[in-house]
Amino acid sequence: MTAPTLKIENLKLGFKSWSGMSEVLHGISLHIKKGERVALVGESGSGKSVTARIVLGMLQQLKTARISGSVEFEGINLETLKPGSRHALRGTRMSMIFQDPTSSLNPVYTIFALFKEVLARAEPGISNERARQRAIEALADVAINEPERVLDSYSFQLSGGMNQRVMIAMALANNPALLLADEPGTALDVTIQAQTLKLMSELVEKHHTSVLFISHNLGVVREFADRVYVIYKGNIVEQGATAELFANPQHPYTRALLSAVPRITGGGIPDLDDDPGQFLAPLVAHPGYSEKELLA
Numbered sequence: 001m002t003a004p005t006l007k008i009e010n011l012k013l014g015f016k017s018w019s020g021m022s023e024v025l026h027g028i029s030l031h032i033k034k035g036e037r038v039a040l041v042g043e044s045g046s047g048k049s050v051t052a053r054i055v056l057g058m059l060q061q062l063k064t065a066r067i068s069g070s071v072e073f074e075g076i077n078l079e080t081l082k083p084g085s086r087h088a089l090r091g092t093r094m095s096m097i098f099q100d101p102t103s104s105l106n107p108v109y110t111i112f113a114l115f116k117e118v119l120a121r122a123e124p125g126i127s128n129e130r131a132r133q134r135a136i137e138a139l140a141d142v143a144i145n146e147p148e149r150v151l152d153s154y155s156f157q158l159s160g161g162m163n164q165r166v167m168i169a170m171a172l173a174n175n176p177a178l179l180l181a182d183e184p185g186t187a188l189d190v191t192i193q194a195q196t197l198k199l200m201s202e203l204v205e206k207h208h209t210s211v212l213f214i215s216h217n218l219g220v221v222r223e224f225a226d227r228v229y230v231i232y233k234g235n236i237v238e239q240g241a242t243a244e245l246f247a248n249p250q251h252p253y254t255r256a257l258l259s260a261v262p263r264i265t266g267g268g269i270p271d272l273d274d275d276p277g278q279f280l281a282p283l284v285a286h287p288g289y290s291e292k293e294l295l296a
C-alpha cells in the first residue's frame with residue numbers, strides 16, 4: 001500500500017497572547033491520497049489557512065504558536081526532518097498558491113528572477129538559459145502567449161489574472177507531489193477565478209498532483225474536489241466524497257453551509273454562530289466509509 005501524500009493526525013494549534021492561549025485547531029485529522037483533490041471547506045477564521053501553513057512548516061518558527069499532532073508527507077513524519085530538509089521540500093515536493101497573486105509575487109524582482117529562484121530550489125546552480133527555457137515551457141502550460149514579455153516584467157506590470165497564471169506555473173514548475181491551494185483567485189473577479197481554476201484543474205490532472213484545496217465556496221469545491229472535509233471552529237465535523245456529501249450531508253453545519261450556497265457565491269457566509277454547540281459533534285463519515293477504509 002502506498003503511503004498517502006499527506007496524512008494529518010490530531011493536529012492542534014494554539015496561539016499564545018498576553019491574554020492567554022487561544023485555541024485554533026482542536027485535533028484535526030485528514031489525509032490526501034496520491035493524485036486526489038481534497039477540499040477543506042469552512043467559514044472565515046475556521047482554521048483552513050493555518051492548517052496549510054503548518055503543512056508547509058511556516059508556523060513552526062512562530063514563538064507564539066503551540067503545535068501538536070503529526071503531519072506525514074509521503075509516509076515521512078515532517079517533525080523528524082532536520083529544518084534544512086524540511087525547508088528543501090517547500091517549492092519542490094510541495095508548493096502553495098495564495099489568495100492574492102499580486103501581493104505574493106515580490107515586486108522587486110522580475111518574473112524571470114522569481115522563476116529562476118523557484119527552479120533553483122530543485123536544480124541548484126541552474127543556468128540562465130535553462131531556467132528561461134523551463135520558465136517558457138511552464139508559462140505555455142498556463143496558456144501565456146507572450147512568455148518573453150511576461151518573464152521580463154515585474155508583477156505590478158501584469159494583470160491580476162496574469163499574475164495568478166504565473167503563480168500557478170511557478171507552483172507546478174518543479175512538479176510537486178502536493179499543491180496547497182488557498183482560495184486561489186478569490187482576490188480576482190469571478191470570470192478570471194473560473195478560468196484559473198479550470199487551468200489549475202487541467203494541470204494537476206496532467207501531473208497527477210495531490211491537492212489540498214482551501215475554500216469557503218462550496219460551489220467551487222463541487223467543481224474541483226474529489227473529497228471534502230468540512231471544518232468548523234477548528235474541528236473537522238464531516239468528510240466524504242464530494243457528490244455524496246452534496247447529495248446527503250449528515251452534519252447540521254454542512255447542511256447549513258449547503259443551504260447557503262447561492263449566498264456564498266454571491267459573497268458572504270451567513271452568521272452560523274447562533275448556536276455553535278450544535279455543530280461541534282464529532283467527525284461524521286459517510287455510511288460505508290471510515291477514515292481507516294478511506295486510507296486503504
Ligand SMILES: Nc1ncnc2c1ncn2[C@@H]1O[C@H](COP(=O)(O)OP(=O)(O)OP(=O)(O)O)[C@@H](O)[C@H]1O
Nearest residue numbers: 015024042043044045046047048049050051064216
Ligand atoms: N499568527 C497568528 N497569530 C494569532 N492568531 C492567528 C495567527 N494566524 C491565524 N490566527 C487566527 O487563527 C484563526 C484561523 O485563521 P485562518 O487564517 O486559518 O482562517 P481561515 O479559515 O483560513 O479563514 P479565511 O477564509 O478568512 O482565510 C483565526 O482566528 C486567526 O485570527
